[in-house]
Amino acid sequence: MMKRREATAEEIEQTLIELPQWExxxxxxxxxxxxxxxxxxxxxxxxxxxxxxxxxxxPEWSNIYNRVTVNLVTHDLGNVISTWDLELARKMDKLLP
Structure with a gap:
């Protein structure tokens, strides 16, 4: 597992290209x-x-019927998007049916 640190703008941008339904x-x-x-x-x-x-x-998430809203942020790094948020997003998408 990668080290937990604030993700760079480039890392976030690349992940959004890989996972286009995320924003x-x-x-x-x-x-x-x-x-x-x-x-x-x-x-x-x-x-x-x-x-x-x-x-x-x-994650911060909620479920209403067939929908799940997910928000990922790392609180202990000051509420920033971290490398772990990017990794968890990838893992979540891999679990899709």
Missing amino acids: VKDGKLHKLYKFDSFAAALGWMVSAGVEADKMDHH
């Missing part, structure tokens, strides 16, 4: 996931939560 919104890495059902959304959240917990890096 920077209000200083956080942001994505709205849409699933076929509540059960699918919840199942994905459980899997993503396990990955986040392994990293000891936890």
Whole structure:
């Protein structure tokens, strides 16, 4: 796992190219996931939560029916987007059905 540090503008830009459905919104890495059902959304959240917990890096997220809103920011570095936020975004997308 990469070292936790503030991500550079170039690293963020490259990640947004790799993961085009993500964006920077209000200083956080942001994505709205849409699933076929509540059960699918919840199942994905459980899997993503396990990955986040392994990293000891936890998302700000909410779930309404088949939608999950995710915001990633690193609080202990001063509420900035970090290398771990970029890595967690990649891991979350890899878990998609």
